[in-house]
Amino acid sequence: MKFVKPPRLKEGDTVAVLSPSRGLPSRYPQVYELGLRNLEAKFGLEVKEFPTAREDKDVLYNNPGMRAEDVNAAFRDKAVNGVIASIGGDESIRILPYLDSKIIRANPKVLMGFSDITTLTTYVNQLGLVTFNGPMVMAGFSQIDSLPTGFTEHIRQILFGFEPPYEYATFDFYSEGYPEWAEEENLGRVNPPKMISGWNWLQDGSLVRGELFGGCADVLEWLKGTEFWPRSDFWQGKILFLETSEEVPGPLRVKRWLRSYGIQGVFEKIGGILFGRARGYTDAQKRELDEAIVSVVAGEFGKPELPVVTNMDFGHTDPQFIMPLGARAEIDSKNRRFRLLESPVE
Incomplete structure (x- = not known):
């Protein structure tokens, strides 16, 4: 397509x-x-x-x-x-x-x-x-x-x-959520800023290029099994990006979601996986999430060479990268670089 x-x-x-x-x-x-x-x-x-x-x-x-x-x-x-x-x-x-x-x-x-x-x-x-x-x-x-x-x-x-x-680059800081909207003094404000620790390159692979597809992992689960879910041949060469919602689904739940991608054969077809920063997670939960991702992708489905990057600046924290579905992108594990190869607008 x-x-x-x-x-x-x-x-x-x-x-x-x-x-x-x-x-x-x-x-x-x-x-x-x-x-x-x-x-x-x-x-x-x-x-x-x-x-x-x-x-x-x-x-x-x-x-x-x-x-x-x-x-x-x-x-x-x-x-x-x-x-x-x-x-x-x-x-x-x-x-x-x-x-x-x-x-x-x-x-x-x-x-x-x-x-x-x-x-x-x-x-x-x-x-x-x-x-x-x-x-x-x-x-x-x-x-x-x-x-x-x-x-x-x-x-x-x-x-x-x-x-x-x-080339995408991390911002100076990030914030999780907003102070109570009903309070007038909070207008336009975000919760206290946090230091950005950088992206986690969990699995290195060859330089890969492909069209982006993804969004909120929680919501994509609701589409599975419906006529609106991508067909099997759609996944070939895609770069999958996922992020979790403010409801803070735990690492175990994300692990189970990933298994459903694996059993559909998605990991055999895509070029790489990107994960947005997990909102509401403790540092320990972030480490647990990284371990869960690797255990599914490499351990259960035998894809240790598939590039996987987590803790990226998109999703339910601010500011967030705009991720254009359908635009060609590149994951360069060797140089720790993620970039768009084309403008998503004409």
Whole structure:
């Protein structure tokens, strides 16, 4: 499958903001509105709010078709250049049967979110389009002034275009979660910063290149066994990236999830595995997770030569790398380097 890249964003472009998952903008409007202002002020984008954006959370929960129609409408709208989710949740999988694959496939544009939005980025990627696992309005854009300045430039490079290759580099610090949103003084803030210890290269292999695929591991589990899960031949040559949610699934659970990839033959086909920084883990749990990954990939499925890197800067900690599903990337174990070989936008 050759993935179609969306047009690159430019200052003055319009991005649709909608709520395909949980309706938190109606509960925390100040957090949501700060994210909108930052999209406009930091990147020169125009924001077009779609009907679900501020809809009540119970209304959204009871109407998955309504949420899907906003996605369809955003892709149908010729004035819209990108689609960014307001926030995640835990049941956006319910909107997938209502999505219009023909409309979406015919109108490639930047689509970005993470966590529960993994269902949507996966669905659209399986239609043959490049999608983006990255920050959302209320989780990333709202807090951008509390994060390293390099994060703003990173977003601009990935979504507005760069001259390849693009080498990913760790940020100055990271943070896990946000102080209570209901308290006005916490607006735009993140929890206390933590030092970055670097990536863990668990298994070295040859230099590998392939198209990225992945997202929140918890959410991908819900897609397994459905018509929306990738076919067996899809995995050939891919680089799989996974990260865990704020619900902090333990190393044993992740180990069991990985076994299901192994039994599907995924480890025989892919070029490498990348893991995002595990939010909420102690140092001991992080070591246990690394051991669990190696025990499954190398021990149970006999792939000690498969490159595996963990503790990377994507997922449920801030700031996070934008990971474009369908873009060609490279893992260079010898030089401890991960980079994009092509711009994910045209």
